[in-house]
Amino acid sequence: MSYGTxxxxxxxxGDPKLLTLRAVEVLxxxxxxxxxxxxxxxxxxxxxxxxxxxxxxxxxxxLGFPMTKDTNILHTSWRENAAVVxxxxxxxxxxxxxxxxxxxxxxxxxxxxxxLERDFPEIPVEVVPGITAMQAAAARTRxxxxxxxxSLAVLSGVADEEQLRSTLHVAENLVILKAxxxxxxxxxxxxxxxxxxxxxxxxxxxxxxxxxxTRLEEVPDKPHYLxxxxxxxxxx
Numbered sequence: 353m354s355y356g357t358x359x360x361x362x363x364x365x366g367d368p369k370l371l372t373l374r375a376v377e378v379l380x381x382x383x384x385x386x387x388x389x390x391x392x393x394x395x396x397x398x399x400x401x402x403x404x405x406x407x408x409x410x411x412x413x414x415l416g417f418p419m420t421k422d423t424n425i426l427h428t429s430w431r432e433n434a435a436v437v438x439x440x441x442x443x444x445x446x447x448x449x450x451x452x453x454x455x456x457x458x459x460x461x462x463x464x465x466x467x468l469e470r471d472f473p474e475i476p477v478e479v480v481p482g483i484t485a486m487q488a489a490a491a492r493t494r495x496x497x498x499x500x501x502x503s504l505a506v507l508s509g510v511a512d513e514e515q516l517r518s519t520l521h522v523a524e525n526l527v528i529l530k531a532x533x534x535x536x537x538x539x540x541x542x543x544x545x546x547x548x549x550x551x552x553x554x555x556x557x558x559x560x561x562x563x564x565x566t567r568l569e570e571v572p573d574k575p576h577y578l579x580x581x582x583x584x585x586x587x588x
Contacts, residue, residue, distance in 0.1 A: 355475045356383070356446040358437060360455035360465060362482020363401040366558030366578075370488065371405060375480050379405040383445035385412045386437060388460045390419050397559075397578070398450035417460055426463075434467035441475055452578075453484040458508065458529060485580055486527045489554035493564055495582050498525050502585055509534050509580075516541050524585040532579045539568045547583055555579040 359378045364370035371379075379385070379402055387396035396414060406412075415433045418425055440447055451459040456479060468475050486506070490497050498504040505523035507516065509530035516538065519526060531538055531553075542548040553565040555576045565571050568581075 354444050355438075355472075356441040356444050357476045357478060358441060358465070358468065359446065359448045359478050359480055360451060360459075360461040361402070361448045361480045362451055362454040362459075363398050364483040364558070365453055365485040365488040366397075366401060366556060366562070367488075368401050368404045370483050370558060371402070372480065372482065375482065376405045378448055378478075378480055380407050381446065382407075382448035383411060384440055384447040385410050386447055386449040387412065387414050388417055388450070389414050390417065396450065398452050401452075402450050430460075430463040430467050431471075434464045434471065437464065438468060438472045438475060441472075451482070454482045455479050456481070457484055457506075485554070485557050485578065486529065486582065488557040489552070489564075489580060489582060492554065492557060492562075493552050493566070493582070495552055495584050496525075497527065497582070497584070499585070509538065513537055513541060517545070520545055520547065520583070526583040528581040528583070530577075530579075531581045532575050532577050535571065535575055535579070535581075536573050538581060539571070542568065542581075542583065550584060550586065552582040552584070553579065554582070 361375050361378055385406060387399040389396045417429050449461045451461045455461045465477055502524040504525045505519050507519050507528050509528050510533060528538060542551050548568050551568050553568055553571050555563040556578050
């Protein structure tokens, strides 16, 4: 049996013009497009971004993934969706799995690819990297993410307060992705650590509704889901 190839395609942070040439090429050739969405709705930001580059009549399938911290439910979802993808690839046709930003950074695709590698090692998988939201936000605000011998830490916004405080003291530069849910805690900790003044907030970079703030006190307590905070090194 000859399987089709699964492509994990990073579609960037929001602007369809920020896709790589390879991403556009794959999207124009893929027989099926997989878009991840919450099981509570079928909306996909990644699909919105990729749509201008899809071939006419592209076969689009939405894969539902639950928004939960229950590891048993998550593993079951990854395994079941991997099986769905594998079943299609058995036809010999190719498929592209869309991801916001890059497929290997806080991406659902990475979990599905891991399940495929374990249960269907014969399936060829290619990862097409994409521009991350932190890169786009840094470009928009002209924020240096790291310079010289400095380190850069990337932290999830769902990390707890202790992890945030410890990370602030081991890396010169910090980016907090998915900063929407714990934003009030993040802002409070940065204020207490004396770092709020150099922090930068960005939301929906490259999309309608893009917002950038250089003063954290101006940011609503409950920002948009696609939000991040950059804390660059203190200027010397």
